[in-house]
Amino acid sequence: MFSFAEVLDMAIRLEKNGERYYRNAVEQLQNPELCHVLLRLAEDEVEHRDWFMELKQAHFEATGPPDPLEIEAGELLQGIVGSQTFSLDEVDPREFDTPEGILLAAVGFEKDTILFYEFLQSFVTDPETLENLRMIIEEENEHVKILEEQLQEYVAP
Template identity: 40%
Template sequence: MFLINEILDMAVQFEKNGEKIYREAADKVSDPMLSALLAWMADEESHHATYFSRLKQKHPDSGNHSFSRELSREMLDEILGDRGFSLEDVDFSNIADQNDMIRTFIEFEKDTILFYEMLTPFIEDPAAKRMLETIINEENRHVERLTVFLGSETAHPAFSDC
């Protein structure tokens, strides 16, 4: 049902939604360290959106799938829109420390992975399935990278500017 470009559109939209929520939260959080961490995570989401956009450029639309594309676009708008799933309910001003903030980031990344995994049965094209696996692997690497900072004595890279 979903084509490579449609899957990449979803990935870009997830990243943009996360970036927007993190940037808005960074402006509202009073702790400069947590604000820096949110701004760093917004940048991470922006980099991911750029990465997925570049992947899309490497996979031009193959054929005339206007009905499928329109249906998928409507589903994408309905499902994602400007939502951030688990981030929508987070009151970032109540997060007290770096580890809690990073756990929130990890939860959002895991939610996106779960969403992509739920799409798998609806993808028939082998190339599209491989692309979905690439996206899931990239999100898993992001979770691993964030997990390194939990409870770490090492200062998070976001704090270098504070």
């Protein structure tokens, strides 16, 4: 079983990867409206990352720093996450020829992130933290909705 801090590290990495993906996608696109949407999503990812970082800091303040074995296990877990498609660590928006491809990859990322955060809820016992995590899950669900709406603009009727 992974420690709470390790799971938070994964969440931080997911948010960083999502932000990077959206910002890189903007460089590939010509549609100003879509670029604006993706930049807004990137900013949401920054806010989520910052919240997870604050949560991790508060966790360490309450429990003390991790022992060296926990750090090593966390690094191993990060390596595993980095090799999974849901991290978007391996996906570069330049690999897609169309906005549809960029949007489809983003929808998949957001859906996988939601699944991960639903899993993360099982680690959380503090009611306020759990409520904040639920709000992030709602925001990620909203990201899916926004991306799917954008995707509809590119689908032939």
